[in-house]
Amino acid sequence: MMRILLLSNYKDYGDTFYNNLIKLGHDVFYTTLDLNLFRNPRKKISSISQIFSVVIFDETISNSKIVELLPHFKGSMDYIFRKIGENLAVDTMQCKKKVDDFEYIYKETPIDELRELFEKINEESHFLNRCIESLYNVEAFNFSKKEKLIYEYLLNHRNQIVTRETLCKECWNNSVTQSSLSSLSICISKIRKKLEQEGFPSKCLITYWKKGYMLDFKVVF
Structure with missing residues (x-):
């Protein structure tokens, strides 16, 4: 289906969200690599975008770190999500005001909603790729x-x-x-x-x- 990069500070293979993505047939790369590796050079982010269609920052990554990293992803990744708990914290809202370049996705999102969301993204991604090919001509x-x-x-x-x-x-x-x-x-x-x-x-x-x-x-x- 889709290749998804799930960035975290702690891999929890028992996480329902992660397992639901796997059940839906997505290829999920769940990584706790040192996020410093993603900061420079920009070429690394570009190469990531050639492999993955979606990047998800999970709730273990601080808002300040996302704000710092997001400019490096912007322009390379077309689908960026911030996974959060059901209740939005004040600092999370402030983070959104600062960057506003990603969408929120709840960690408790039911599997049927995830299915429809990523099916829509998959269709958009294929269409976007065709358009990009035309725009590069x-x-x-x-x-x-x-x-x-x-x-x-x-x-x-x-x-x-x-x-x-x-x-x-x-x-x-x-x-x-x-x-x-x-x-x-x-x-x-x-x-x-x-x-x-x-x-x-x-x-x-x-x-x-x-x-x-x-x-x-x-x-x-």
Whole structure:
């Protein structure tokens, strides 16, 4: 079914949640590896995303550690969960406000609900992979040279906000001027239009006012 990475500070093979995932036929890698290994370099996180479709931080991992690690997973992992008890603690809610890049999943979630949840994720994952393949077929969009540079940079940093200044430096030889910023805005509009022409929603290329842009793959659903 799916390959799931379950991160913990203590492996409990009697855990009902873990065993329910196994019963549902999922390949669960339950690890207590030193989480320092996941911090750097980023390539390690990228390689993890090529193996696993879902990562779950269990309730033994502190919120502060999740907040620290999450930026390294963001952009590489499309499905990130935080396993918690039935009663949300105040600090857990604060953690969500800080990062808001994962979903909560209760450790007491019944097996039938887990079945439906991960079946839906599995379907979305297959569809997302097909869309990603299409989005990586850069030549199909007939981009100009500059549009291609911008698009490829956003593609390599998918699901992350890339600042306008960063894009200008990457695509205009370290030049951040009103002219390059204006040209960037025009290129973004053209890229968005060409994505639409190939059947992708315009909202998959998001503009964050005065911040930058993000190529968001999840909105293709």
